[in-house]
Amino acid sequence: MERAINLEEISDGRRYGLNDMVKADCGDCRGCSDCCRDMEHSILLDPLDIHRLSVGLGLTFEQLLEGRIELNLVDGMILPNLKMSQGDNCCTFLNREGRCSIHPLRPGICRIFPLGRIYENGSFQYFLQIHECSRENRAKVKVKKWIDTPEVKQNQEYLTRWHYFVKELGEELSRRRDESLRRAVVLFVLKQFFQTPYPEPFYDSFFQRLQQGIAYVQRLGLILSEEK
Structure with missing residues (x-):
């Protein structure tokens, strides 16, 4: 937030x-x-x-x-x-x-x-x-x-990547003002990052999903600076 x-x-x-x-x-x-x-x-x-x-x-x-x-x-x-x-x-x-x-x-x-x-x-x-x-x-x-966070270095990278992904995605959607696009992206994010269970180790699974998420929104024409 x-x-x-x-x-x-x-x-x-x-x-x-x-x-x-x-x-x-x-x-x-x-x-x-x-x-x-x-x-x-x-x-x-x-x-x-x-x-x-x-x-x-x-x-x-x-x-x-x-x-x-x-x-x-x-x-x-x-x-x-x-x-x-x-x-x-x-x-x-x-x-x-x-x-x-x-x-x-x-x-x-x-x-x-x-x-x-x-x-x-x-x-x-x-x-x-x-x-x-x-x-x-x-x-x-x-x-x-x-x-009190295990694997703290990985956790910091995870928090940073997640923060900027969501931040930039929200900003892009606000600029586009396309409700059908917003709905598609919002539903994708919920399914990709929250609804679908993660295999262990969590961070490896998350970063793989993040790459997939970036590729997905770029195919929709959204531009993110996150390219890692």
Whole structure:
């Protein structure tokens, strides 16, 4: 999701790499679940998030749509996000004790919070959101440890490639203003990257599908700078 932000207003003004120390450690979020509530459609899910949930819970994409996730329009594309429960408006994976019931499978946005990502010049860095986490006196922790992501180098390449693919695709579709073209591309992206299960290893499968996706949209006349 693209947000027009003033980084100085929402962060400590710094940008962080994997080996930097940052005040993000919330002490296991004991007694707090504020970031699991009232998130509306903001917890966007990428293909790896869906893969983790599908494999870990033994559910297909369609089964996840029956109550755990939903689809919404995001920057010209239709993408999945975590669904909030009706009534108390909390994440459907939050249990009665106020704890995440899928913590080992949690999505990337949840995994890095209260950090965010800022994408520039074909890559990204992390920043600390200073107004989002209600926990005070957070401890310092190395970014690489905090984000708790295996195969972190491959993950960073994956996140970058996925971000710019979706971003440029949405921009191209907005310029064309062709609803039949938009529908064809949106349905293709959902099937290619979310509905169809991924063989392991995930990253190899994803990058192969990304190449296929780029070739498909180029055949439709859409121009992307992503040619890897």
